[in-house]
Amino acid sequence: MGSQAIEAHRRGAEVYHGAALCAEKSVELLAETHMPLGLLPLGEMEEVGYNRASGFVWLRQKKPTTHIFKQIGRHVSYAAEVTAFVEDRRMKRMTGVKTKELLIWVTLSDMFLDKDDQSKITFKTPAGLGRTFPVEAFAKDDVPKAKPAASAAAAAAAAAANGKVASN
Template sequence: MASQIESHRSGAEIVNGDAICRKKSIELLEELGLPKGLLPLEDIEEFGYNRGTGFMWLVQKKKKIEHTFKKIKQTVSYANEVTAFTEKGKLKKITGVKTKELLLWLSVVEVYITDASPDKVTFKTGTGLSDTFDAAAFALGRELRCCYKANVDGFSATDFHRHWLHGHRRCRRRGHAVMFGRLAFLLI
């Protein structure tokens, strides 16, 4: 995959850093007419898009992550590098994305929305199997996480902070985080 990325670097728009990479990938999905929550990668190091060839890529720090789209109860695995060629309403020749069917992990090679049913997203695997889901299942969601910094005296209002997080990211403040539902406790 790295050699494929290298061959498309020339003339590509490349950005580094999680926040800007996430923003650019969401903008691209929106431009293509695809759901904005389709690529919920974490700690993205690099995003690249070559408009001339239609090639896009995302590189994340972790080797792989698994994400469950709760509305459809579907688990998807994203490799360290995710690549695809883009067209309006379509990602094709995808690498680095797998979906779990029964006990097997199948490579997802194409994701598309048709003009006939723009509220449905179809996923096609390398074996030729395909499945269609409501596009709303891949809508970009935000979750409010409330974090508390604890010390030996307990909690106080000044130790409270909150922020919006995408996916399952942890609070970046120092200490050990303990999650209770949507509350995070930061222990020092």
């Protein structure tokens, strides 16, 4: 079903190709919709598309992947094609995303930030069952969490190594 929906929404969509550009655009999309930046940790993406008129988004990767969100201890499976309709603080009618509950993989269809408490995100199944987690559990993993003093020291060391003088 994902491919048919993608083709139906391709006309008028912004389409990007290449792993680095797709990774950048997927993070931009999450930022634009005010969703946690680590929510779609997809690897080796080949195509990202966004039809702003309909709100339809698709992400294609070379092969399905599984990611473990360590803070909440959840395994999430992403198919080779992930699709959704996006709006502010919400992704709905998603395809290609499953989470492991006990011993079974459960399809996710919606995710949204709580209206009253923006620090919580809720995931729902097509049957309407849902779970709520803290937003910080879905922060982008590769963002360095260095102390400011260590960052300044690292910047000064890098500048010195390049033959430039760092000034404060």
